[in-house]
Amino acid sequence: MNFDLTPEQKQVRDVARDFAQAELGDKIAPFDERHEFPHAIVAKLGPLGFLGALVPEEYGGAGLDYVSYALIVEELNRGDASVGITxxxxxxxxTNHVTLFASPAQKAKWLPRLAHGEIxxxxxxxxxxxxxxxxxxxxxxxxxxxGYVLNGSKAFxxxxxxxxxxxVMARTDPTKGAKGISAFVVEKGTPGFSAGTPYRKLGLHASDTAELIFEDARVPADHVLGAEGQGFVQAMQVLEGGRIAMAAMAVGIAQAAVDAAVKYMKQRTAFGKTLAEFNGLQGMIAELATEVEVARLLLLRAAYLKDSGRPAMHAAAMAKVFASEAAMKAATKAVQIHGGAGYITEFPxxxxxxxxxxxxxxxxxxxxxxxxxAREILKAS
Ligand SMILES: Cc1cc2nc3c(=O)[nH]c(=O)nc-3n(C[C@H](O)[C@H](O)[C@H](O)COP(=O)(O)OP(=O)(O)OC[C@H]3O[C@@H](n4cnc5c(N)ncnc54)[C@H](O)[C@@H]3O)c2cc1C
Structure with a gap:
């Protein structure tokens, strides 16, 4: 067993880390405060290859493996989760849905612009x-x-x-349940297709989340991805990789919480000592750092399975649930370590x-x- 990243994976991680340190963090705080999408910062992800990370090189992407992609997602979210979720x-x-299930002609039409970050x-x-x-x-x-005419709406x-x-997943056959769902590419500018006003959210204020609305939106027949009725099965496969990346997002956020807590513990004094000298807080930070490392190992294992072409749904679910709960715990404790300073917007x-x-x-x-x-465990035993 080898726990080392390859030189290429390390290089990708370092590029993402350098970008996050230079462009995210405190620089995103004003956008977060204004609930504003940071267009200029997101535009810089394209030239770095981060918006075509999983797209094959023949379609303009970076053609990276899942481990490398997970490292990028972790580092960007360590810098800022609004840019990270975008x-x-x-x-x-x-992009991954198109990469996995589009025809060569469809890929040639949409992937290069997506991968370069033009759109x-x-x-x-x-x-x-x-x-x-x-x-x-x-x-x-x-x-x-x-062609097809779409009616309905998508939330969040x-x-x-x-x-x-x-x-977009939409129902082509109302009599067939999950097998009556198909996947479509719908382009902005299609009459009858629009986005709602972005939601006001608890967090991720600098990311864009809104409804998609379909009112007699006419979509050409060659915008169906794969066969009619395959949309739900495709979506489940997309979610397998998506959950690995959401675990990476959580690891990045958890690491950011630990980073902020450690920085504060070294600068804040109480009772004539820095917070870093208190045993209780040392124990807290040790526990959090250990959980972040466990989350990272589960994440990298799931990404490794995906790269090996093996089933990864179970490992992805484990990584996602553990990492997300570790992130929430780390963030809660990091606020606690900051005391009152953790409750105001001045600190990250x-x-x-x-x-x-x-x-x-x-x-x-x-x-x-x-x-x-549980389903997988009960099936196996
Ligand atoms: C910021 C943000 C961005 C998002 N981005 C996207 C996106 O890009 N694309 C997209 O398609 N979706 C997106 N989503 C939607 C997200 O995937 C859903 O919110 C999520 O899957 C939960 O669905 P729901 O909100 O309908 O909750 P519900 O399904 O209504 O769940 C409500 C509660 O019931 C629980 N529950 C439901 N079923 C069960 C069960 N069988 N057993 C036990 N508990 C259960 C849930 O765990 C939850 O606690 C986004 C959401 C947010 C908040």
Missing amino acids: MWAHNSLC LGAWGLTEPGSGSDAAALRTRAERRDG ITNASVGALAV VERIFRDAKLTEIGEGTSEVQRLVI
């Missing part, structure tokens, strides 16, 4: 009436005049208003605390991850 949704959900992508599965129970989705795609979609296209832990919560909800809640893990 990059995650674009890569793991939208951002969104991915719509969740609806106002269906989230965890995704197969209950109701957005309808009816065949008409050689990352990059919904900043994205130039979205991969306040933002990290708000951002961390999403990782326990998005891409399948912690409860859903536990269902996935």
Whole structure:
């Protein structure tokens, strides 16, 4: 067994770490405060290859493995989770769905622009009436005049208003349950297709989350990804990789919380000592750092399985549930270590605390991850 990253993986991680240190962190705080999407900062991800991380080189991407991709996601989220989730949704959900299931002609049409970062992508599965129970989705795609007409809406979609296209799951056959769902690429500018006003959220204020609305939106027949009826199965495969990346997002946020706590413990004094000299706080930071490392190992194991072409759903669910709960705990304790300073916006832990919560909800809640893990264990025993 080898725990070392390859030289290429280390290099990718270092580029992402340097970028996060130079461009994210405190620089994002004003955007977070204004609930503003940092267009200029996100635009810098394209030339670094981060917006085509998983796209094959022949379509303009970086063609990286999952371990490298996970390292980028971790480092960007360590810098800032709003930019982190923007990059995650674009890569793991939208672009990866196209990479995995589009025809060569469809890939040639959409992937180069997505991979270069000329456009951002969104991915719509969740609806106002269906989230965890995704197969209950109701957005309808009816065949008409050689194409499809979409009606319905999607809720909580990352990059919904900043994205130039979205991969959307819609029901082509209402009689077939999950097998009646198909995946479509819908481009901005399509009459009847629009994004709602971005939500005001608990955290991730500098990311874009909004509804996608379909009112007789006419989509050409050659915008279906794969065969009709395959949309739900495709979405589940997309979620496998997406959960690995959401675990990476959580590890990055957890590490950011520990970083902030350690920095503060060294500078703040009480009773004539720095906080770093108090045994109680040393124990707290040791426990958090250990949990971040466990989360990282689970993450890298899931990414390694994915790179080896082996089933990774179970490992992805374990990594995601553990890492997200470690992130929430680390953020909560980091605020505690800051005392009153942790409760005001001047210090980054306040933002990290708000951002961390999403990782326990998005891409399948912690409860859903536990269902996935238990199902596999009970099947095996
Ligand atoms: C900031 C943000 C960004 C997002 N981005 C996207 C995106 O880009 N694309 C997209 O498609 N979606 C996105 N989502 C949606 C997200 O994936 C869903 O919110 C999530 O899957 C949960 O679905 P729900 O909100 O409908 O909750 P519900 O499914 O209504 O769940 C409510 C509660 O019930 C629990 N529950 C549900 N079923 C079970 C069960 N069987 N057993 C035990 N407990 C259960 C849940 O764990 C939860 O605690 C985003 C959400 C947020 C907040």
